[in-house]
Amino acid sequence: MSATQVMGVKYIENEISILQRRIKKIRDNPDPRRPKANLLLYEAELEFREEQLAGIKAGKPFGRAGGGSLTKSLGFIYWDGIQSADRTHGENAKRYFDMIRKEGMAEHTCDRTIVILPMVLSGDFPKPNFLFNTNFECIPIFLSLNSIAAMLDIPVFMVDRHFDAYSLTGDDEKLDYLTNQIKGLIAFAEEKVPGCKYDEDKLIELQHYDRLFIQKNQELYDLRKNIPCPIPGRDAFRELRLASVYPNPQKIIDYMTVYVDEMAEKAAKGVGAVEGEEKIRLLWSVSGPFFADPFGWLAKKGVAVPAAEMSIFNMWFSRRQPIWGDPWKGRKLAPLEEEARQLDWVWGRLGDWWIRTNLNTCADLKLDGIVYFMQWGCSVTNALGGVMVESAEKELGIPTLLIEGRMLDESTFDRQDFFGKLEDFVTICQERKQSRR
Amino acid sequence: MITAGIDLGCEWAKVVLLEENKILSFIIAPYGMEPISAVARKGFEEALRKAGIQKEQINSLGIVGSRREAASLGGDLLTESICCARGAARLFPATRTIIDLGAEKCLVVGCEAGRPLRSARNDRCAAGTGRYLRMVSKLLNVPVEETEQLSRQTESDVDIETTCAVFAESEIISLLHQKHTPAEIIRGVFKGLAQRIYPLLMNVGLKNDVVMIGGLARNEGLVKAIEVAAKAKICVPEEPAIVGALGAAIVTWERHKT
Numbered sequence: 001m002s003a004t005q006v007m008g009v010k011y012i013e014n015e016i017s018i019l020q021r022r023i024k025k026i027r028d029n030p031d032p033r034r035p036k037a038n039l040l041l042y043e044a045e046l047e048f049r050e051e052q053l054a055g056i057k058a059g060k061p062f063g064r065a066g067g068g069s070l071t072k073s074l075g076f077i078y079w080d081g082i083q084s085a086d087r088t089h090g091e092n093a094k095r096y097f098d099m100i101r102k103e104g105m106a107e108h109t110c111d112r113t114i115v116i117l118p119m120v121l122s123g124d125f126p127k128p129n130f131l132f133n134t135n136f137e138c139i140p141i142f143l144s145l146n147s148i149a150a151m152l153d154i155p156v157f158m159v160d161r162h163f164d165a166y167s168l169t170g171d172d173e174k175l176d177y178l179t180n181q182i183k184g185l186i187a188f189a190e191e192k193v194p195g196c197k198y199d200e201d202k203l204i205e206l207q208h209y210d211r212l213f214i215q216k217n218q219e220l221y222d223l224r225k226n227i228p229c230p231i232p233g234r235d236a237f238r239e240l241r242l243a244s245v246y247p248n249p250q251k252i253i254d255y256m257t258v259y260v261d262e263m264a265e266k267a268a269k270g271v272g273a274v275e276g277e278e279k280i281r282l283l284w285s286v287s288g289p290f291f292a293d294p295f296g297w298l299a300k301k302g303v304a305v306p307a308a309e310m311s312i313f314n315m316w317f318s319r320r321q322p323i324w325g326d327p328w329k330g331r332k333l334a335p336l337e338e339e340a341r342q343l344d345w346v347w348g349r350l351g352d353w354w355i356r357t358n359l360n361t362c363a364d365l366k367l368d369g370i371v372y373f374m375q376w377g378c379s380v381t382n383a384l385g386g387v388m389v390e391s392a393e394k395e396l397g398i399p400t401l402l403i404e405g406r407m408l409d410e411s412t413f414d415r416q417d418f419f420g421k422l423e424d425f426v427t428i429c430q431e432r433k434q435s436r437r
Numbered sequence: 438m439i440t441a442g443i444d445l446g447c448e449w450a451k452v453v454l455l456e457e458n459k460i461l462s463f464i465i466a467p468y469g470m471e472p473i474s475a476v477a478r479k480g481f482e483e484a485l486r487k488a489g490i491q492k493e494q495i496n497s498l499g500i501v502g503s504r505r506e507a508a509s510l511g512g513d514l515l516t517e518s519i520c521c522a523r524g525a526a527r528l529f530p531a532t533r534t535i536i537d538l539g540a541e542k543c544l545v546v547g548c549e550a551g552r553p554l555r556s557a558r559n560d561r562c563a564a565g566t567g568r569y570l571r572m573v574s575k576l577l578n579v580p581v582e583e584t585e586q587l588s589r590q591t592e593s594d595v596d597i598e599t600t601c602a603v604f605a606e607s608e609i610i611s612l613l614h615q616k617h618t619p620a621e622i623i624r625g626v627f628k629g630l631a632q633r634i635y636p637l638l639m640n641v642g643l644k645n646d647v648v649m650i651g652g653l654a655r656n657e658g659l660v661k662a663i664e665v666a667a668k669a670k671i672c673v674p675e676e677p678a679i680v681g682a683l684g685a686a687i688v689t690w691e692r693h694k695t
Contacts, residue, residue: 219535248472297514334647383524398555399555404560417560420503421558423515424515424518424556426516427515427516427518427519427553428518428553428554428555428556431519431522431552431553431554432552432554435552
């Protein structure tokens with residue numbers, strides 16, 4: 001257990017404190033407007049953070065080795081660096097951006113991928129023992145993880161994926177290529193990280209939980225089709241943790257079950273998530289200035305955001321991409337083959353998949369427009385902004401708002417400009433919807 | 438049914454009183470040093486006086502513009518795209534593209550039958566706005582209103598290399614030192630403005646008829662420069678500054694008609 005690792009618990013302790021307060025608040029005085037399921041979610045999150053804290057203090061392996069199921073089956077405590085960076089805002093974000101600028105780091109890249117560097121380097125967030133990286137569409141994450149590994153002398157295993165989507169084409173040769181690399185990852189991790197040992201039974205168990213979790217999200221996706229949509233826009237954008245990363249995966253399945261039931265009840269009663277009548281429904285794509293709460297602002301104007309599009313999730317949720325346990329050309333995959341298949345995060349690449357995922361969601365959920373956030377540093381999605389506008393117009397007859405901004409840094413945010421454009425776009429969507437009637 | 442539309446831009450308040458298809462009166466008033474709410478209220482009262490009607494006869498009020506929140510008059514708060522589209526279509530029914538060039542904005546709207554379909558605007562940049570022209574006219578010691586006349590004094594122009602309104606100031610000073618005439622420079626500025634607006638037109642999809650509104654549409658030299666850049670004929674209403682307010686009066690009528 002290194003001193004640096006022990007030092008890096010401030011963020012986790014802070015999260016634990018926040019979660020404990022939330023749980024107490026719900027138990028003492030539950031807000032009837034909020035889902036009852038939230039208690040289970042916060043409890044599961046608390047257990048996740050407590051496992052991280054206890055594991056770090058006990059010197060257990062801490063890192064990422066692929067997806068959650070493989071990571072945990074190797075005995076790692078799950079390192080969620082990038083997702084934790086997502087949650088920074090206000091004074092914390094400002095402090096990290098000050099560090100980035102002062103240390104001459106690459107500022108003009110995706111905020112979440114650069115903020116994790118000062119978080120780790122300052123000791124706020126724990127340094128991992130091991131990292132996995134892959135040549136996928138998110139070039140900033142690729143660089144960020146490699147930078148952390150290089151700067152902090154962390155072993156990293158690189159997995160090489162093909163350009164085309166082998167999980168969808170059913171290419172055995174490519175699946176074998178990835179599976180062999182995962183075997184290599186296991187051997188490398190066991191060699192480099194004391195205490196790391198692959199447990200296949202554990203992997204099988206966790207893959208089963210991930211399957212259940214995605215299935216629950218598939219039910220939720222079906223509920224999003226309801227008009228009005230019962231699910232708030234903020235929830236549409238919550239980036240998932242798969243069940244396998246939690247110390248008690250069953251709890252997160254229980255949470256999803258209760259949450260889905262609550263949303264189904266709302267849907268059956270025709271209760272929407274927005275204030276008043278649901279006037280239009282939008283897809284929110286890429287990311288956004290979350291510190292400005294655009295979803296709350298939209299909800300007040302009767303605008304639902306039934307779905308967000310960040311990368312892979314809607315392909316799973318809409319049953320267009322196979323999930324854990326689905327057959328591969330009629331046969332069940334071996335556990336490591338399954339991990340190889342699920343490494344195929346299908347978006348970007350030729351660009352068609354990314355566009356398709358957005359348009360599929362719009363068609364499935366009968367959406368009236370797309371807010372496409374041109375996030376600084378997201379080269380792949382920014383490059384496709386114009387294509388998205390044209391494709392949405394041509395195929396679905398719906399408009400797209402291209403709007404620039406940053407995800408975590410507020411210093412360049414012009415509230416009047418941003419919400420002025422958003423409001424104007426909402427008006428246009430309403431006008432176009434009326435003309436379709 | 439009589440409705441009122443108020444457009445509160447960055448520098449001017451515009452008020453239109455509308456009865457069905459007839460404009461009863463309109464007012465264009467600069468803010469100067471007065472609070473926007475005071476100018477809006479006075480403009481509204483002056484429009485009522487001009488039309489010979491009482492405030493109680495106004496069925497509903499629509500307010501639009503970047504400073505609409507300052508109105509303190511109640512009414513429907515409206516967005517610019519819809520007001521531009523409605524207003525332009527009332528004056529030019531075949532309008533498909535609108536250029537609204539104001540002091541701090543350039544908004545381009547693609548529309549059909551008075552419905553906005555797409556929009557694009559300058560991104561927090563003064564380079565394609567009236568503010569840029571104001572800065573240049575100050576440098577050349579010529580009122581903005583006289584820049585059009587100035588531009589007619591020559592057929593040649595200069596290229597303004599910088600795309601930034603702030604940095605253009607030093608470039609223009611250099612051009613003056615190089616003995617380029619103010620007329621050539623102003624034509625170059627018009628050309629530069631047109632080049633800023635052109636990508637917005639392409640984003641929205643330029644279709645005829647193209648209508649230009651906002652106070653700067655009175656500047657024939659500027660309109661001509663945009664026509665050259667866009668390779669399209671541009672229609673300009675008799676009172677281009679009030680089209681947003683007219684649209685606001687129309688939209689509020691739609692919302693409250695019985």
